[in-house]
Amino acid sequence: MAAATDDLNGGNRFGLATALLTPILLVNAIVFVVPIVNLLRISFNEALPGGGIGPAFTWENWIKLIEDSFYLEILLRSVGMSALITFLTLLCSYPIALYLHRASGAWRTFLFVLVIAPLLTSAVVRTYGWIAMLADNGLINNALSWFGAPTPFRLVFNMTGIIIGLTEILMPYMILALLAGFGRLDPRCEEAALTLGAKPLQTFWRIVIPLTAPGIALGCFFCFVLCVSSFITPRILGGGRVFLLATEIYDQAIVTLNWPGAATLSILVLVVFGAALVLYTRALRRLD
Amino acid sequence: MEENRTGWPLKIAVAILFIFLLVPVLVVIPLSFSGENTLKFPPTSWSFRWYISIFERERMINGFRVSVVIGLLVTSATLLIALPAAYVIVRLRTWGSEFLYNLFTAPLLLPTIVLGLAILIIFASVGLLGTFTGIALGHLVLTLPYALRIVATSLAGLPIIVEEAAATLGARPFTVFRRITLPMMAPGLLSAAALSFLVSFDEIVITLFLAGPRVSTLPVEMFRHLDTRADPLIAAIAVLMISLTLTVVLIVHRSVGLSKGFLR
Numbered sequence: 001m002a003a004a005t006d007d008l009n010g011g012n013r014f015g016l017a018t019a020l021l022t023p024i025l026l027v028n029a030i031v032f033v034v035p036i037v038n039l040l041r042i043s044f045n046e047a048l049p050g051g052g053i054g055p056a057f058t059w060e061n062w063i064k065l066i067e068d069s070f071y072l073e074i075l076l077r078s079v080g081m082s083a084l085i086t087f088l089t090l091l092c093s094y095p096i097a098l099y100l101h102r103a104s105g106a107w108r109t110f111l112f113v114l115v116i117a118p119l120l121t122s123a124v125v126r127t128y129g130w131i132a133m134l135a136d137n138g139l140i141n142n143a144l145s146w147f148g149a150p151t152p153f154r155l156v157f158n159m160t161g162i163i164i165g166l167t168e169i170l171m172p173y174m175i176l177a178l179l180a181g182f183g184r185l186d187p188r189c190e191e192a193a194l195t196l197g198a199k200p201l202q203t204f205w206r207i208v209i210p211l212t213a214p215g216i217a218l219g220c221f222f223c224f225v226l227c228v229s230s231f232i233t234p235r236i237l238g239g240g241r242v243f244l245l246a247t248e249i250y251d252q253a254i255v256t257l258n259w260p261g262a263a264t265l266s267i268l269v270l271v272v273f274g275a276a277l278v279l280y281t282r283a284l285r286r287l288d
Numbered sequence: 289m290e291e292n293r294t295g296w297p298l299k300i301a302v303a304i305l306f307i308f309l310l311v312p313v314l315v316v317i318p319l320s321f322s323g324e325n326t327l328k329f330p331p332t333s334w335s336f337r338w339y340i341s342i343f344e345r346e347r348m349i350n351g352f353r354v355s356v357v358i359g360l361l362v363t364s365a366t367l368l369i370a371l372p373a374a375y376v377i378v379r380l381r382t383w384g385s386e387f388l389y390n391l392f393t394a395p396l397l398l399p400t401i402v403l404g405l406a407i408l409i410i411f412a413s414v415g416l417l418g419t420f421t422g423i424a425l426g427h428l429v430l431t432l433p434y435a436l437r438i439v440a441t442s443l444a445g446l447p448i449i450v451e452e453a454a455a456t457l458g459a460r461p462f463t464v465f466r467r468i469t470l471p472m473m474a475p476g477l478l479s480a481a482a483l484s485f486l487v488s489f490d491e492i493v494i495t496l497f498l499a500g501p502r503v504s505t506l507p508v509e510m511f512r513h514l515d516t517r518a519d520p521l522i523a524a525i526a527v528l529m530i531s532l533t534l535t536v537v538l539i540v541h542r543s544v545g546l547s548k549g550f551l552r
Contacts, residue, residue: 017380020372024392024432027369031429032395035406042409092305099302114306120533121313122490124510125526129312131518132319137328139315171309200295229399231493236514246401253405253497263409266402273399 043264050257061264070243071265078245079272081163082227088167089174089223090216096171097178097215098208101185119172127233130165131156134237157239165237170226174219181215213287221280228272245269313530320523327518338524348525351509355489358420358505362427362488363481369428370435370480375465377436378443389440393433403429404497411498418500426494431484438483442476443469475544482540486533 043061046054065071100111118126133139136152145151155161185208193203209216231246238247245265252262315329323333342348373392377385395403407426408417416422446469454464492507499508506529510522 013380017376020376020380021388023369024373024436027425027428027432028392028395030410031407031425032403035403035410036398038410039402039406092308095298095301096305096309099298111306114310118309118313120486120537121530122492122507122510122526124492124507124514125316125522125529126312128510128514128518128522128526129314129316131514132315132327132329132523133312135327135329135518137326139329142329165312168308168312171305225399229401231401232511236511240515246399249401249405250496253408259405259409262405266405269399269402 039263039266042260043267045260047258047260053259061260064261065264065268071268074243074245074248075268075272077243078228081159081244082224085163085166085170085227086220086223088163089170090220092167093171093174093178093219094216097175097182098212100175100179101182102187115172115175118169123169123232124236126169127165127236130161130168130237134161134164156237157241159238159242161237161239162234162242165233166227166230169230169233170223173226174223177219177222178212178215181218182212184214185211214284217280217283217287221276224276225273228276229269245272316523316526316530319520320527322520322523324520327520331520338520341521342524342528345521347509348506348513348521351504351506354420354423354503355505355507358424358427359485359488361420361424362431363484365424365428366431366435366484367439367477367481370432370439371477374436374439374443378440389436392436395429396433400430400491400493404494407494408497417498418503420503423495423498423503423505424488426498427488427491430491430494431487434487435480435484438480439473439476442473442479446472479540479544482536486536489532 042053044057044059046056046058046060048054096111096115100108100115103111131138134156135141136154138156140155141152144153155164189207189211190203193207194200198206229246231250234242234244235247235250238244240247245268249262249265249269252258252265319327319329319331320338321334321336322328322331323335323337324331373388377389404426407429411417411422411426416425450472451464451468454468455461459467489505490507491505492511495505495508496511499505504512506525510525514522
């Protein structure tokens, strides 16, 4: 490396680095730094009808956010729904992750590909697949009525549909995060516990769960954060009748053209992210 | 021996959970051959009518064209921008390589709904909404971090000794880069290109904020269609999209190996 860049002395080197970095710095300024700073600023601007933004500084958006109980309601609904989905995703993903961690060879590779394959499929497609499963005329209702159940059950275009769909859509992320945190789980620890007379279930609760706790914390953090900010699936599977933070940001930005309001809600989402991050780092510290 | 430790209850649970994980994608395939007018599963009649009807939908065909053009634009721009940046971060190691790397991968930490809104507000004031440039710029915010990560890893893994040998034999730095470094990075660049294309082609939330009435991508058109009604048309398009994704992944797998390309 030294030889390859030997004839570039200090000044030249700095100049070259600056030149090579200019494009990426420009793009990052245009589509990342400036828009995000501007978003923060706009949450303190007045909303004018038709997508206009008043120039004066005002606390109005934030006061409205606190005073209007509708916003508190969607905040609580988003956070509560995400917490429930995170828990369900963990329940559904943990056995797969544990099995993958223990598997080996070509079988493991094959299952691993099955886990990441859904990630390569658009969220729109997987959401659509859930409509085909859950709709009044879908697979589950048709199967149940074949068994003589009083169908149709309303499984989609409400909260139930969002919970089922998002749980499945977030599973690959959870499985990957769990596997990343399973490093400390050595089969010899389980064998030792079993040899010393522990029952399998006891081994699971006292050995496997504590050893995999860092992976569980990481997976839950990821899953919660993705869930709070997901939009496509809740919008379609909720049928426009379930109001959440992400769907409200979209509605205010695109339908009612209240950009300062949407900006304020976006900052609120980032605050929820921050709170989740604090909880996650605290949990990690306690585990160590 | 390995298998002995895994009891039957776990195996059955894993099998059921895998079905749960894969069923929404699998169900789309038979549904695309439905002969029904509405979404009904299982269908009572079969046909190719929904595949044929794709070609009568101006919006979907146009969306596909826009998606491909933007995907190619974004992929080439991503490589042209990420490669020099990776070179500075890995090789030149000037001021704050670590800081720059973290800054350039930071957009992935933000939700796309927030990024989309933030970019919408900026682009509205400069007239970039509903344009190819605007949507492509919006996609770059996601593809650059992924590509930078792959390209930087690939650059850091090269045997430096070959480049040093070339330099010792009198090659100038740019010649070394063009003749030695670049060819050795080919697998990394191909993976970065494929991933950038797939991310751009599948991106929906940011695009939804930036798309206009005339310029909008296939996923956005699918979402808009689905928002009003769910019929087997989307299944037929989905099957074609999945085939395209599989083709890209297989090309990468054949030339570099999937685990080397995407999974590190």
